[in-house]
Amino acid sequence: MSHILIIGATRGLGASLANLYASSPSNTVYGTTRSPSGPKGLNEKIVWVPNIDVSQEGVGASLVNQLGQLGVAGGMIEGKDEVRGFDIVVITAGYFATEDFTNGPKWAEQVKMYTTSSISPPFIIHSLTRAKLLPKGSKIVLVSSESGSITLRHDKEGGGNYAHHASKTALNMVGKLLSLDLKEHGVVVSIVHPGFMRTEMTKGVGFDKYWDDGGAVTPDEAAKSLIEWTEKLDISKTGEYWAPRGPRDIGTAEVTLGKNLSTPLQLPW
Template identity: 50%
Template sequence: MRNILIIGATRGLGHSLALQYAKKGMVVYATARYSTPQTPSHGIHWIANVDVSHEGAGRRIAAHWEEETKIDLVVISATYFASETFEDLHWDKEVAMYKTVAIGPVFLIQHLVHSGLLKKNSRIVLVGSENGSIGLRHESGGAGNYGGHGSKAALNMVGKLLSIDLKPKEIPVAIVHTGYLRKENKEGFFEHGGVVKPDEAATALREWLESFDMSKTGEFWAVRGPADIKTAEVVLGPLDTLPTPLQLPW
C-alpha cells in the first residue's frame, strides 16, 4: 500500500489518520471542505474545497491527483451530525446529513472508479457509526436524532450495495464504527466516559485495515469492539464474551 486518500482530514479521525500514515512514509492526499490547514503537515498533500455533499467532489479530487498509480486506500470520514428530538426536528439539517453521509460518498466513489483512480485491489472504507445499526436500537438507548441515525443506516445500505457493484472489479468496501470521538477546543480535549481520542481511534482503524480485504467486503465492523456501544450488551450479550474487533448487525 502506497497511495492513501482521506476524505475529511482537517480534524478528528481523518486528521489523525492522515498524520499517522504520513509518518509511516505513505503518500497521503487529504481533503478539506474549505481551505487547507495553516499549520504545515509534513508528507500530506492537501486538496481544498472538497465538499462531499456536492456532486463534483470526485471530479475535483481526480483533477488534483498527481500520482501515476491508483489509489490504494480511500477512507471517507467526512460527516455531519445535528442533534434532534421528536419535538424539535430540523428539515434542512436532516437533508444535509443524508447528502453528506449517504448520498455524496456514492457519487464520489463512482467518479474515482470511472476516472481510473480506484482499480483492482484498491480498498474503500466508509466511516459510519453503530448509530446506523437497526439491530442495535433498543429502548435502553433511547430514540430521537432521526437524521443522525437514519443517514448512518442509509450509509450502511449504500456501502453494502457498493460492495456488490465493485466486487467484480475486486475492490472491497467496508463500513466501520471507530468509536465516539472526544471533542476538542483550544484548551485541549474535554468530555470523559465512553469517548475516545482521535489518535486512538485512528490507530485502531489502521490495525484493523491490516486484515481488510475482499473477505470482509460489504461488512460492518466496530474496530474497537463493543466498549462504547451502549446497547451492545442488551442486544448482543455480555461484553466479556464479545470480540474486538466486532462485526455489527445491520
C-alpha cells in the same frame, strides 16, 4: 509504498488518520479540505486536495479534476512518475446536528446530514472508479457509526437524532451495494464504527458529558485501531459492518447482542 486518500482530513478522525499514515516514509497521503488550502499543524507531507465539499453536487467530478491537477493519474503516463491510483480510500467526512421529538426535526440540517454521510459517497467512489483510480486490491473504508444499526437501537438510548442515525444506516446500505459492484474488480469495501470519540463534533452536540462513562477515545487512538484494521482487510470481509475496537463504547451492545462479545465485533444491520 502506499497511496492513501482521506476524504475529510482537516479535523477529528480524518486528521488523525492523515497524520498517522503520513508519519510512515513509504506512504503518500492526500487529504481533502473544503478550503482553498490545508490547515496548519498537521504533517507537512500531506498533499491537500482543496475546495472539496461533500455536501455539494458534483463532488466526485471535482475531486477527480483536483487530483488530476495534483498529478494523480488513472493510467500510465509516458515519461512521468505519477500516482496511478490509491491503495486506500477513507471517507470520514461527517456532520451531526442533534434532533429530538419535542423540538421537532430540522429540514435543512437533515438534508445536510444525509448528503454528507450517505449521498456523496457513491458519487465519490463512482468517479474514482471511472477515472481508474481504484485498481484491483484497493481498499475503501466508509466511516459509519454504531448509531446506524437498527438492531442496536433500544429503549435504553431512546429516540431522536433522526437524520444522524438514519443517514448512517443509509451509508451502511450504500457500502453493501458498492461492495457488490466492486467485488468483481477486486476492490474491498469496509463499513466501520471507528469508536466513540472525544472530538469537537461530539462536544458540539453535548455528548462530551458521556465521554467518560461511554469509554470515548481520542481520534488518534481510534485512527490507530482503524489503520490496523485496514491493514488486515481482504476481500473476504467486503461489504461487512464492523467495530474494530469491539463493543467497549457501544452502550446497547450487551443488552441487544449479549455478553462476552468479541473484538473486533461484526455489527448487525
